[in-house]
Amino acid sequence: MRKFLMTGIFLAFASSTFSQIISLNSNEIASLRSIVKKDPTIKKQYELLVKQANSNLNDQPHPIDTIRTEGLLKGNPQKVKTQEALADMSKMYTLALQYRITGDEKYLTKCISFLVPWASVNHPNGNPIDDTNLDKAVETYDLIKDDLPAKDKILIQKWLKETALAEIGSKRMKPGRATAINNWNAHRLKVVGEIGYALHDQQLIDWTIENLKSHIYINLYPDGTSLDFKERDAMHYHIYDLEPLLKLAIMIDRAKGQNFYIYESAKGSSIKKSVNWLMPYITGQKQHEEYVNTTVKFDRDRAKNNEPGFAPGTMFEPILALPVLKLSVYFDAQQLKLLNQLSKGNNNLSMMVDQIKRESQETFK
Incomplete structure (x- = not known):
């Protein structure tokens, strides 16, 4: 109804x-x-x-x-x-x-x-x-x-x-710096893109889309894993990388642009593959111990600071993937059942706003 x-x-x-x-x-x-x-x-x-x-x-x-x-x-x-x-x-x-x-x-x-x-x-x-x-x-x-x-x-x-x-x-995106290709860049692209669309600034939008293609090629892998997962050995950072990419892909789609959810780079990587790779860990078919082999000192510092979730060996909790599911369902309605299970059927106002955006696009396609 x-x-x-x-x-x-x-x-x-x-x-x-x-x-x-x-x-x-x-x-x-x-x-x-x-x-x-x-x-x-x-x-x-x-x-x-x-x-x-x-x-x-x-x-x-x-x-x-x-x-x-x-x-x-x-x-x-x-x-x-x-x-x-x-x-x-x-x-x-x-x-x-x-x-x-x-x-x-x-x-x-x-x-x-x-x-x-x-x-x-x-x-x-x-x-x-x-x-x-x-x-x-x-x-x-x-x-x-x-x-x-x-x-x-x-x-x-x-x-x-x-x-x-x-x-x-920013100096942080110069070639050769890790922050030019890891989750930092995903958030950078999202920030520039959302401002570009809010201001109707075509130069910012064009810059964002061109660099998004490069990021998908460098940061995501054909098997669905990501550079951030490899470096941090944590689903937390795979999710933290995907969330801004999904937000940006939704913006581009709402602006009647290319579908960057299914877009594949020259090496075969895509946002969709990286979302799908996460799914068995959300359903519980697979488990993962977080940060066991992280290469980043800050992760170890947070563990020493007793910050919840950062101790090496902490089991990944599927509920932490809710931000990705809430966004990816925009492109893949088959994930609605899993989203409802994970959110325990709580159809709150925020989720309704997301649903309105999704159904609005479906109506005009």
């Missing part, structure tokens, strides 16, 4: 185009609004969003000059300060989504009061592991960009463009 309802709504708007690639566009917001009214489970989830959005109306932003998480151990003061500041990301996104659903200007005004200070204070350092935390800020901008005051819009666009250019020009 829900599928029929959603498809009907999308067909009613069939003549419109996608103006928002990163977030939900107007047609998809209309679909979400309708589902919230008719589906009791989603309505309950939505009520939690409303509660959070209303709570955020009383909060103040805490932007920081430089995001610092990469390479820092749990408890490091810089990391703690950053994590506290990054709470703003979910707050501004919640406010933006609530504004788009209700049209109530108070949520837009408060959302802007979070986003503008970040655009004013934060300065990119070209580190994709730090910048990957800006996902929700980019998505927030994409949700409200048509309703932003001109001055604020220019400021935010400048900040996002500078962030993308800092990634492209």
